[in-house]
Amino acid sequence: MRTVTINRRSFLASAAIGLPAITLPGLSASAATPPAGAVPMAAWPHQITQNGAKVTIYEPQTIDWVNHATLRARAAIAITPIGRTAPIMGTIEVSGVTEVDTDNNLVYFSNPTLISSSFPSLDTSQAYTLQTRIAAYLTQMPPKIIPLNTVLLSLNEKPVASAPLNNNPPPIFYSAQPASLVVFDGEPTMAPIASTGLTYAVNTNWDVIQDPTNGGAWYLLNNGTWLVAQAYTGPYQPTGPLPAAFSAMPNDANFGEIRKNVPGKPPAPGLVPIIFVSTKPAEIIVTAGAPAFTPVPQTALQAVSNTGAVLFRYTPTNTFYYLVSGRWFSASSLYGPWTFATPSLPADFARLSPDGAYGNLLASVPGTTAAQAAVLKAQVPTQATLPRSTTKVAVTYAGAPNFVPIPGTAMTYATNTAFQVIGAEGKYYCCYQGAWFVAPAPSGPWMLATAVPPAIYTIPPTSPVYNVTYVQVYNATPAAVTYGYTAGYMMGFVTAGILAYGTGFYYPPYVAYGRVPVYYPYAYTYAGNVHYNTATGAWANTGTVYGAYGRTATAGYGYNPSTGTYARGAAVYGPNGGAAAGSRYNPSTGAYAHGSAVWGNGSASAHAYGYNPTTDRAGSTTQNANAYGRWGSSTVSGPNGTVNTASASNARGSAGAFNASNGAQGAAVHGNNGNNAGAVKTTNGNVYAGKDGNVYQHNSSGWSQYNNGSWQQMQKPTQQSAQANHPNYQKPTTSQRPTTSSQNWSQLNRDQTARQYGGYNRGSYSGGGGGVRRRW
Template identity: 40%
Template sequence: MRQGISVAIVAILLAAPSLVVPARAAPGVTTANVNFRTGPGTSYASMGTLASGTPVEVGDCDESGAWCAVSQGDRNGFVSGQYLTIDEDPTAWPRAFTTDGGATIVLHQPQVTAWDNFTDLSALVAAEYKPGKDADAVFGVIGLKGKTQADHENNDVVISDITVTELNFSVLGRDQLGDLSLEVGKLLPTDPITLSMQRLTASLAAYEQLGDVEGLKSDPPPIFVSESPAILVQTEGEAVEAPIEAVDGLTFVVNTNWDLFKVTSSGDYYLRDETSWLTGKSLSGDWQQATSLPEVLSKLPDDDSWKDAREAMPPTPFADGRAPKVVYSDKPAELILLDGEPKLETVPGTALEWVSNTETDLFFYTASKTWYALFSGRWFSATSLDGPWTFATTNLPDDFRKIPDDTPYYTVRASVPGTSESDEARLKAMVPQTARVETDGTITGSVEYSGDPEFKPIEGTELAYADNTQSQVIQVGTKYYLLQDGVWFVGDTPNGPFSVATSVPEAIYEIPPSSPVYNVTYVRVYDTEPGAVWFGYTMGYLGAYLAWDNLVYGTGWYYPPYWGWYGAARYPIYYPRPVTYGIGAYYNPVRGVYGRYGYAYGPYRGIGRASYYNPRTGTYVRAGGSYGPLGSRGFVAAYNPRTGSGGFAAGGHNIYGSWGARGVTGVTGGAAWARSRGTGLTSASAARWRTGVGTAGAGYSAGRRPGDNVFAGRDGTVYRNQNGQWQQRTGNGWGAVKPPATPARTVPQATRPATRPNLPQTPNFQARPNISSHPNIQVPQARNVPSNIRADQFGRQLGNQMMQGQRMGSRPAAPQVRAPSRGGGGFSRGGGFRR
């Protein structure tokens, strides 16, 4: 028998039961000198001998795995499976092991049956057991479970405490069942293992039915369209000008997404666009290129708040000699920026046409002559690009579900209800990022208020939230709960002291979406233990919500920012609130988060930036410089001003990692904690079934192609599909039955971290499209693109270089970062660099 076949448990838990593995060869090698025969048996003629160690390609094997089809060079024949080692194929089933006692255990394609609270994973495996060489195979079901910790930053799930929960072999006696239990237990891994989160969510997405959040809004934002270079300047309400410390005669606009200054002597505005500047008499008026700057601008303080502006002096002329058009809005808005007139490309197999010369997801539906645009996960439609626009997610043409996955715009499928990509996005959004937080008093929370604490009531509840602070403080009765970087603290006064909370009142989880602190309802206590609390948050904490059978960004509600004044000089204080629009948010299926890239929306990624006066330092604090190592470009998770300013850079959204970045010990990511209890396993390649108890059976590791056809039912019944006919194992034979039915699923009223999946009793065997396939993207030829558009496109490129390459656990090398050129050349929008 062949030796040393290691079988990855990642396949046990992740193989999607709906997928059919196509017939294909697996690389293998002979383990002894063996006859190369014309047929599967010793009665067939030998074509010669294959020497031990001969590389071969192994195809289908027979029912018992005794004979396998083999290719060697240009010859095709059969070899005894007993003398083959087949390189591991994690998608091929079934798998077989021979125990030291001579029994054979065959494991068939498993089904993940539940991921309760996204912390406890369960699976069922149809199995065959032969107590001896000449004994008949007995079919049954093995149940497995394990504890999970999601590692979103590495796109992994760590599984620990793997145990057998069920051995359902009705025809075995007590002694035989005990022997089988012992042998199966020997095969299980004893250390934590790591597997791909994307494969896990892909395998569950077809079964999982998650409830939509009630109370989100779908009103369209102001949508502007420009066919020439343009930028979108936004303020929340009327522009508010603030003085700059030690600089007389100059103010800056606090509540905008740009470096925007006003010279008080002339009343002229100066707007920084990269290293170039524009000037205008009013925000909504005409803007011109500024060839020089007033001397007062050179007096900006030499600190991080003004670093970008100081480095842009003297101004650089626009490379193409034209200043971009400035579009102004006093509320969060969106911009469709076109490189000339819309260029339409046919979407194969549909009546859709894709607009290829814009970074907006924009389509034209020829059947109804309607435009469709995607913003923050919501679709809007109009018969003219000039509007009016109406919400369209709930009545998208079916052709959107037919968008091929080998096109540069395929990722919009993640925002099309009813697609597998949308199902997976929704499921992934509910997988919690967890952390173990010690409660020995070394970790405390802190709050800064602008003056005395001010609390506002939360509509529909008896709670109140702190208004004049960037922190999230909720008053519940006489207690005050502070949520800081994914950790709940509790104190007796609004100012603390705050200690780690071991529980959170359920009343907090009744906060409605109309409240600006709604996102706190997505952070929970998941477990407690002596000396520590396990906290976890899902994507709602970062602003992504389940609605309209889709995953969207933002609640759609407008939350007025906080305005206040500090000191005798009357410095304005501005605390922004979460926004839905105005940041160019889009969903990145690989990273599983909403992000923003758009330079046309401002160097600080849109309207949700923070500017406030810090009473401790006497200076303004302007968020924007802490967005990440790629500066103001590249993928940045959609920033929520109420959840910190530095935790979401470069595509990561591990809030708990920000504690360690500040030098705080005692907050350990759940995945890191689980791994630390094992032997340091960190990748799926280290996740193995233990094979030291015996040998892996020949032939089965290659799988019965095309696809394993034996499945486990939750009731302990074993099914198979034989030539299109469903059969059920009864006693020692197979009998015809109807296909296993999928029970109706109950949809919960609202989806929060505590929601448990409602999974079907048996697998859904109908194949479905899957984002795991690697699309063969055709990259369009580069075009000459105006510099302003090119800056946006380069930002998108940096953030999405891994989009096509990082498929189901594959991690390419980090992209090479270079500064964008603002003159000459072109940029290709399609292919792997397109979101």
């Protein structure tokens, strides 16, 4: 599994391109020396030519994956010795260890051991000799890359159980004119602004200020314009001159941005927004005038094009469908009432094109390949091995530690701290950044825990510390402890066949009132239009970053008991990271663009997508960076086809790759020491290893089976052919198309789907990055 001690992107920029030679007739026994600084391409098949003979190994197909650590797979192999024109084709079954790079949707497969091989065209002696040589070769094979989604979707996994979540809709506001939604985490919690006499709300990421000396008026900063109301609930209207105390605000990190907007700018004529206010998580839909509808090809759906929300209308029933936090809600009117609709979506949602403007939405449509991939990926742990001697945590409280019961259990949790501290079985356990710590007392001393009580995993979703049940101890040695978390720790939960964000439960904050109140919030499910990124498996919205190991910024605000101040990240940025998003729409041309960016802790990611119906051209790009390098991918499509590009660079060199809708692919590597390498593959790589030991190929006409130098078109198995092992079964004559068992046929179809979808989400090193256009 991926650990924090291994930089996989450095590995990608330093390992070998291609495979070392396999010992076969016409091939030498020595392994090929990989060029220094070259990149191992995830694109399959791998081809090696040595001494006139050629070996082709096709992309492995998963059989099982024990504990996400040991992979058993089968792969098709083709060998063309000197003097032959037709290859010898067969299958191999291997087992090896894996490491998962969830950031790039990749699995690193190493230390393979040959389990068996099958070469139907060879006699027993020839096949045995070949198997011996293949086994010897595998001991020299360097780590290889398989797309994570390909591995997961090839598995015949049982359905993942749903968590007992609350899928009731939040309050959903609608406006056909400019509007904003201000969400308070409960009733406004006010704190003084130095000696100005003003107070400000700490439990919202909006700038809300009250002037007790001016009749208790409430001031709201919205897009550089000040609005005023006599109650925090509104109604708000443009203000006149601001009270003089506004100019006396301290020019520091907390209030510097507010000072820049004093006295503020007047609102543009006719653009004074409606302000909706909620004291619990809520959502808002705003359209630029009456809803504008754009037909979605091959469906009875219409997209609402003049809104930043993900909003559709299903024309047979005139029902609206709204997607937020991975959940669909439906209503006959945009004013509601709304109901949870994910389990009952019209079938047309599953017909959205994976390559189209709404392809990433398929991850939230039950029964689709994208949804299945998201659910399966949510079960794959991200692991970290932490040294016992240097890994520390200092838990702080606002006053004396305050613990309250966790309903339905004998455990308690601390409320007046930003840390997740649980009292269980006479000890205290703190889950911090995906690792468990244990102490004899709430104040410590804290050390890495080698185990946690099983009772912790019974914490219900109604508790604000439920997400810690997705963090486990995987291994412990005298020197280090290995921890891992799955999607639930980052608030991704399985429900109704999809992966949704948040539990749906509202957890009221901890507030201790006083002249300077103490306020600790919990994670929201709503209030931010959260969406899932199918390429990264992360969540993002317009004002919050969700991702990175143990760093979930729920709303950009909270209390620091060490300094007595509040961390106010404003709406879209903070000192350690942030997020932004935007949309543009041109009603005269129908062109639109969507973009988003997230950054923090030395890394960043950005994405944009656009479409112009005048030229029928679309494009998308995703770019990322961290301390070790940068990587990215782009897609451009039009009437003549689609081209995907990908590139990466770091201190060791750079690499680039492309693929096109006609099947052409290419790659190039430039090392910092002058070493270069390149490869181009054609469209003839869609070859599979069957469970029966035969080799199959998939193309636009369906499946073909390799037989003595040629491909024979397959027919779909009938009830008769599905029982080919029955004693009375008679094989078809040579003039008939070959058939196979229904189980083999089903597995081949599953492997083909897995490989195809894996190509969409392999990341920047596969030449397939950007294949799915992501729309936030």
